[in-house]
Amino acid sequence: MTTKVLSNLIAARIGMTKSQSETLLSSAVEVIVEALNEDKTVVIQNFGTLRVKERESREVMNPKTGEKRVTDPKRVITFAANQNLKQQVR
Amino acid sequence: MENANKLSWVALRSAVARCAGVNDKVAKQFLDALVEQLTQALEQHESVRINGLGTFRIQETAARKSVDVRTGEEITIPPYYRLSFVSDASLKKGIGFDNPTITPDSNPMRRLSEQADEIVGILADMGQHAYEPSETTEVTETEEEPVTEEEPAVEEETPVVEETPVVEEIPAIEDTPAVEETPVVNNEPAKTEKAPVVQATASETAIASPSSSYSYTYIPPTEPRTEEKTKEKKTKSWLVVGIVLVVVCVLLIAAYFVLQYKYSDWMNNLIEKSEAEQILEAEDGQENDTTEWEEIKLSHSNEQEVAEPAQDESAQQVHVQQDVPAQVQKPKKESVLTAPRSYKELITTEQMSAGNTLTLMAQKYYGNKDLWVFIYEANLGKIKSPTHIETGTSIRIPKLSEELMDMNNPDTKQLVRQLSSQYVKR
Incomplete structure (x- = not known):
């Protein structure tokens, strides 16, 4: 399911216009990303939590060349599903 | 104030509302629907990709063997599905999540x-x-x-x-x-x-x-976002202009048709009026002792032909104890259509039952559903609307002359149509 389909479905579900739900969806994404960018945890009720985690640098080896190097530390977005959602999906 | 490191659901809602320029209520409704929709899709194991955020996908974890820690027994963990999230590539590169040097701190x-x-x-x-x-x-x-x-x-x-x-x-x-x-x-x-x-x-x-x-x-990273926004706004404004043009065109066309329809209606009325005047003039011209019905008949020019059958028929009808005007209208081949009808002779009366209609009755007694207008006319005092008749009303089914029932006759057809449009409008 793509963003467009999703926004259309939501529009149909609550009876708003497609464009309105598209703007709302994009602004929701915008707000979430902005918060994540500020290292905030984003709680989505009845769904789950998005949070930024730091990945430490580690030593990796290129399996082809056998070359070893150390990765840069990075920050990744992780999602933890709500318990209910986990059960529903399972 | 809440925890600085957490964007709560309520805060998210109001931030979205502010960002999209809608009120909190709409944002709440939208976000609830979003969560519901996402849950529903994921329950059906459908992956959902949200542009600019990432992809939610259901991944299957295969059954695997393990050991019960307490007993040392070998057990099989059944397969299950779990929800995985992969963030959008734009987040990994554009916003610098993978590059600690550009982090806000x-x-x-x-x-x-x-x-x-x-x-x-x-x-x-x-x-x-x-x-x-x-x-x-x-x-x-x-x-x-x-x-x-x-x-x-x-x-x-x-x-x-x-x-x-x-x-x-x-x-x-x-x-x-x-x-x-x-x-x-x-x-x-x-x-x-x-x-x-x-x-x-x-x-x-x-x-x-x-x-x-x-x-x-x-914090410059938000620049591309605002650019996109303005682009969207530009295209939107063009869309709005286009839509407005189309709407105006449609309105004009609609107005044209409505005017034309009204005009033709008006013209018809005029023609009818002038016809009626002509008839009246003709009546004035022939100052006879004949009844009103005959006068109208005569105005239709076939004096000789119609007058004779009129007498014959009226003679027959006397046996049936009828009012004179009612009898007279039947024999006149043409005036029967123009003269007012009086329904004295009945086939039967029927109780209105649920689901029954005048058209059904007309079909039953006359063999033509269009003739419901005459039933309606015969019951004008009892029923107000031809479509809404209270159950239990006794409906009088009048006996109709053959001319009135002859739908092959174009005049009859026209009369029936005219009457039905007249009654349906009421």
């Missing part, structure tokens, strides 16, 4: 000095274009303003109003990416207030302007 001074270098470079480029150095500088500055103005804007409306026209003209001349930013400036005039200040400094000393811009060029 890294040294801001370092980033500012980088920006200063950049701006100095831009200014140097602009030095080659002799004309309009100040305006272009302003454009580069305004780019960053939507981001910087997080707090409510200070009230300095007048300089803004003066400056904005200048900003508006720039897109036509300049081809820099900054061009797309200017509509944003126009849409949020309160935010441009600092632009004039920068413009002044920039025009005076080219190198001084970058330093003056430090204070409000803090």
Whole structure:
């Protein structure tokens, strides 16, 4: 399911216009990303939590060349599903 | 205030509402629906990709063997599905999640000095274009303003109003990416207030302007987002214009048809009136002793032909104990259609039952559903609307002359149609 389909479905579900739900969806994404960018945890009720985690640098080896190097530390977005959602999906 | 490191559901809702320019209630409704929709899709193991955020996908975890820690027994963990999330590639690269050096908590001074270098470079480029150095500088500055103005804007409306026209003209001349930013400036005039200040400094000393811009060029990563927004706005405005045009066209066409319809209606009325007048005139002309019904009949010119059967028929009808006018109307082949009908002779009366209609009755007794109009006429006193008849009403089914039932006769057909449209309108 793509963003467009999703926004259309939501529009149909609550009876708003497609464009309105598209703007709302994009602004929701915008707000979430902005918060994540500020290292905030984003709680989505009845769904789950998005949070930024730091990945430490580690030593990796290129399996082809056998070359070893150390990765840069990075920050990744992780999602933890709500318990209910986990059960529903399972 | 809440935990600084957490964006709660309520805060998210109000932030979305502010961002999309709707009220909290709508945002709440939307977000609830979003969660419901996502849950529903994921329950059906459908992956959901949200642009700019990432993909939610259900992944199957196969059954595997394990050992019960307490007993040392071998057990099989059954397969199950779990929800996985992969963030969008744009988040990994564009916003610098993979690059700790660009994180907001890294040294801001370092980033500012980088920006200063950049701006100095831009200014140097602009030095080659002799004309309009100040305006272009302003454009580069305004780019960053939507981001910087997080707090409510200070009230300095007048300089803004003066400056904005200048900003508006720039897109036509300049081809820099900054061009797309200017509509944003126009849409949020309160935010441009600092632009004039920068413009002044920039025009005076080219190198001084970058330093003056430090204070409000803090987090640049949001630039592409605002650009997209303005593009969307542009296309939207075109869409709106198009839609308005189409609507106007449709309205015009509708008005045309309505007018035409009304006009033809009016014309019909006129024709009917003039016909009626002609009949009246004809009546005046022939001052006979005949009844009203015969007069009308005579006006239709076939005096001899119709008069004779009229007498014959009336003689027959006397046996049936009828009013004279009612009898007279039957024999007249043409006037039966124009004369008012009186329904004295009944086939039967029927109780109105649920689900029954006049048309069904007409079909039953006359073999033609269009003839319901005569049943309606015979019951005018009892029923108000031909379509809404109370159950239990006794409906009189009149006996109709053959002329009235002869739907092959175009005159009858026309009469029935006219009557039905007349009654349906009521």
